[in-house]
Amino acid sequence: MQKVNFKNLTTTELNEFISKAAEELTKRANKSPRVITARKKVIEDAKSDLENLKDSTMCDGYEVGSYATVPEYHINRKKRVVTVLLKGYRSGRIYAKGIAKCDPRDTFNEHIGKAIALYRALSKKSSYKVLNS
Incomplete structure (x- = not known):
């Protein structure tokens, strides 16, 4: 949407601007339920x-090489980053690390970030839907 100086508009121009803005919002609202449903599906998949x-x-871990590991997630909502450290079950040694950074144009979701970071830590290819959501 463009920036408009409302002080310089006539009443007719202001009414046209409001009508166009209302139409745009209606179009977005009509698309929204499908997008929300698809997003929920991607989150559930993650x-x-x-x-x-x-x-x-x-019980609650992943295998890295021949080592049993447990995940330790670090979520930074401000920076929009999720990091997972796969630490040895008994030793606590870090065997793998995965980082998922959210694009500034996307909506941050910690579950999607966790899944992407975990795929990267395990050196596996993530599903197309999760990576591009």
Whole structure:
């Protein structure tokens, strides 16, 4: 939307501007339910990916090489970054690290960030939907 100096507009021009703005908002609102539904699906997929990538022999962890690891997530909403450290189950040593940075044009979501960071830490290809959501 463009910046407008309302002081310089006539009543007719102001009414036209308001009508155009209302039409634009209506168009956006009509598209919104589909976009929201698709976004919810991607978030649910990201949550399920976090569970599906777990090693079945471990309670709450992932296998990196031959090491059993547990995830430690760091979420920075201000910088729009999610980092995961995969630490040794007993040793606490860091075996893998994954970082997911949210594009400034996108909406930040911690679940999608966690999934992308985890895929990167495990050196696996993430699903197209999660990466491009």
